[in-house]
Amino acid sequence: MHPAYSVILFTTASGAGYGLLFWMALAETFGVLPGGRALSLAALTFSLALITLGLLASTLHLGRPERAIGALSQWRTSWLSREGVAAVATYVPAGLLGLSWLIYLHNDLFHLVAALAAAGAAITVYCTGMIYGSLRTIRQWNTPLVPLFYLAAAASTGALLFGLIYSLFGYSTPLLEFLLLCLVAVSGAVKLTYWRQCDADKGQYTAEMATGLGAWGKVRPLDPPHTMPNFVMREMGYQVGRKHAQKLRRLVVLFLFAGPMLALALSALTGAGVFFWYLLAFLMTVVGIVTERWLFFAEAEHVSMLYYGAERA
Amino acid sequence: MTTLPQTTEKKLGLVIDLDICVGCQACATSCKEWNTGGYSAPLSDHDPYGGDPSGAWLNRIHSYELGEGAAGRTVHFPRSCLHCEEPACVTVCPTGASYKREEDGIVLVNPDTCIGCKLCSWACPYGAREYDYDDGVMKKCTLCVDRIYNETLEEEDRVPACVRACPTGARAFGDLGDPDSEVSKNVAAREGFNLLEEFGYKPTNKYLPPRMKTSAHVSPEPARKSAPVSAGNGSMVEKLFAWADQKLSR
Ligand code: SF4
Ligand code: SF4
Numbered sequence: 001m002h003p004a005y006s007v008i009l010f011t012t013a014s015g016a017g018y019g020l021l022f023w024m025a026l027a028e029t030f031g032v033l034p035g036g037r038a039l040s041l042a043a044l045t046f047s048l049a050l051i052t053l054g055l056l057a058s059t060l061h062l063g064r065p066e067r068a069i070g071a072l073s074q075w076r077t078s079w080l081s082r083e084g085v086a087a088v089a090t091y092v093p094a095g096l097l098g099l100s101w102l103i104y105l106h107n108d109l110f111h112l113v114a115a116l117a118a119a120g121a122a123i124t125v126y127c128t129g130m131i132y133g134s135l136r137t138i139r140q141w142n143t144p145l146v147p148l149f150y151l152a153a154a155a156s157t158g159a160l161l162f163g164l165i166y167s168l169f170g171y172s173t174p175l176l177e178f179l180l181l182c183l184v185a186v187s188g189a190v191k192l193t194y195w196r197q198c199d200a201d202k203g204q205y206t207a208e209m210a211t212g213l214g215a216w217g218k219v220r221p222l223d224p225p226h227t228m229p230n231f232v233m234r235e236m237g238y239q240v241g242r243k244h245a246q247k248l249r250r251l252v253v254l255f256l257f258a259g260p261m262l263a264l265a266l267s268a269l270t271g272a273g274v275f276f277w278y279l280l281a282f283l284m285t286v287v288g289i290v291t292e293r294w295l296f297f298a299e300a301e302h303v304s305m306l307y308y309g310a311e312r313a
Numbered sequence: 314m315t316t317l318p319q320t321t322e323k324k325l326g327l328v329i330d331l332d333i334c335v336g337c338q339a340c341a342t343s344c345k346e347w348n349t350g351g352y353s354a355p356l357s358d359h360d361p362y363g364g365d366p367s368g369a370w371l372n373r374i375h376s377y378e379l380g381e382g383a384a385g386r387t388v389h390f391p392r393s394c395l396h397c398e399e400p401a402c403v404t405v406c407p408t409g410a411s412y413k414r415e416e417d418g419i420v421l422v423n424p425d426t427c428i429g430c431k432l433c434s435w436a437c438p439y440g441a442r443e444y445d446y447d448d449g450v451m452k453k454c455t456l457c458v459d460r461i462y463n464e465t466l467e468e469e470d471r472v473p474a475c476v477r478a479c480p481t482g483a484r485a486f487g488d489l490g491d492p493d494s495e496v497s498k499n500v501a502a503r504e505g506f507n508l509l510e511e512f513g514y515k516p517t518n519k520y521l522p523p524r525m526k527t528s529a530h531v532s533p534e535p536a537r538k539s540a541p542v543s544a545g546n547g548s549m550v551e552k553l554f555a556w557a558d559q560k561l562s563r
C-alpha cells in the first residue's frame with residue numbers, strides 16, 4: 001500500500017498526543033498528577049496541539065477536505081467515521097479538564113471528566129487501528145495485533161512525552177522510568193509478534209481464485225489493461241520499500257524499542273541527567289515510529305494485485 | 314447510508330463470456346466515452362498523449378495466459394465493479410457517499426458527498442474503484458444507471474454502454490436475481506462463476522468460462538519432407554543440383 005505522508009504524520013502525531021492525554025487524564029483521575037496547574041495546562045495544550053495537528057494533516061490526503069464534516073455520519077458501519085466521532089467527542093472532556101485547571105475549579109466531578117478524557121483518547125486510537133485492522137483485503141492489516149499495536153505505540157510514545165515534559169520540570173522518579181521501560185518493551189513484543197505472523201502468512205488467495213480460471217492451469221498476465229500504472233496499481237501495488245524491509249525493521253527495533261529502553265534504564269540507574277536521557281529516548285522514538293508507520297504501509301499487500309501479476313495475496 | 318440493504322428487489326448486473334471476448338477494448342472505450350459525460354463525469358485523464366498517461370477508467374481489459382503447451386490458451390478478461398451483494402466498499406465509507414441501491418442492487422458513489430478518502434478502494438478486492446485526482450472523488454462503474462432507465466434513449470440503447478458496444482456479444486445485461494431472466498438461464502447453462510468467490514462479497518456480475526478444447530480426433534500432419542537444397546550461388550551447375558534434389562526427394 002502506498003504510504004501517504006499525511007497519514008503517517010497523522011497517526012504518529014495524534015497517537016503520541018492521545019497517549020500523553022491518556023496518561024495525564026489517568027493520573028488526574030486518581031489524583032496523582034504531579035506539578036502545578038500551569039504545568040498541567042501546558043502539557044494538556046501540547047497534547048491537544050499534537051492531536052489537532054494530526055487531524056488536520058489527515059484531512060490533507062482527502063480529495064475534498066471541505067466536506068470532511070460529512071465523515072461523522074456513518075459511525076454505524078465505518079471505523080473511519082467512528083474515529084472521527086471519537087476524536088471530536090474527546091475534545092469535550094479534555095477541554096473541560098483544561099478549564100478546571102484554568103479557573104481552579106476542582107471537585108470530584110472532575111475525576112469523572114478526567115476518566116472520560118482518558119477513555120476518549122484510548123477509544124479514538126483503537127478506532128484508528130481498526131480502520132486498517134478491519135480491511136480483509138490486506139492480510140498484513142487484518143489482524144487484532146494491528147489495533148493492539150496502535151494502542152501500544154500511542155501509549156508508549158505518549159508516556160515518553162509525559163516523562164520528557166515532567167522531567168524538564170524536575171518531576172521524575174526511577175519508578176516511572178522503569179514502568180515506561182516496560183511499556184516500550186511490551187509494544188516491542190507486540191511488533192515482533194506481528195512481524196513473525198506476517199512473515200508466516202503467505203496469503204490464502206491466488207491469481208487462479210481471482211480470475212476463476214484455475215481449471216485451465218496456472219494464470220499468468222499476458223497483456224496489461226493499460227500501458228502505465230493506474231490508480232489501483234499506484235495505491236495498492238506500492239513496492240518501493242519491500243526490498244529494504246529487513247533493514248528498516250532492524251532500524252525500528254533499534255530506534256523505537258532497544259534504544260529508548262537503554263536510555264530509560266541508564267536514566268533510572270544513574271539518576272543523573274534524567275531530562276537528557278528522556279530527550280535522547282524521545283528523539284530516537286520519533287525516528288523509530290515514523291519508520292515503523294511507513295513500513296506498515298509499504299509492506300502491506302492488497303488482494304487486487306492478483307489481477308496484476310501477484311501470485312498470492 | 315452505508316448500511317447494506319437486507320435484500321434488493323432486483324440484482325442488476327453483467328454476464329461476461331470469457332469464451333467469446335477477443336480483448337478489443339471496445340467496451341472500455343465506450344464506457345469511458347459515455348461516463349465522462351454521464352453520472353460520474355468527468356473521468357479525468359493526465360498526460361493522455363504523453364509518455365506517462367493515466368486516468369480514471371471504470372472498465373479494464375486484462376489478457377492472461379492459462380496452462381502450458383498445447384493445453385494452454387489466452388483469455389481476455391474484462392474487469393469492472395461486480396456490484397457485490399455484501400461489499401465492504403460500502404460499509405467502510407465514512408460519509409455514506411458509497412451506497413448500494415435497494416431497488417436494483419447497483420453500487421454507486423454520490424459525487425456530491427464523497428470526500429475522496431479512498432478507503433472504499435482499499436476495501437474492494439477487485440480493484441474496481443479508481444480515484445479521480447482532478448475531481449477529488451472516487452469513480453466506479455455505475456452500470457450506466459443513466460442509460461438503463463433513460464426513456465429519452467431508444468429501447469435498444471437502454472443497456473450499459475459496454476454491452477451496447479461489444480462487437481462479439483461477449484457481454485450481457487440483466488436481472489441476476491430473477492432465475493427466469495435470459496442472463497440467469499445462460500449462467501445456469503454455462504456454469505457461470507463468481508470472481509474470488511472465496512472472499513465472500515457475493516458479486517452480482519458473473520463470468521462464463523472459456524470452453525474446454527474439444528478432444529476430437531485431429532488428423533496427423535503429413536510426413537515432413539526435408540527442405541529442398543537452395544539454389545546456392547545461382548550458377549547453372551547449382552540450379553542443376555537443386556533440380557535433381559527436388560526430383561529425387563519426391
Ligand atoms: S466490485 Fe468492488 S467496488 Fe464493486 S461492489 Fe464489489 S467490492 Fe464494491
Ligand atoms: S472515497 Fe468517497 S465513497 Fe469512498 S469511502 Fe471515501 S467518502 Fe466514501
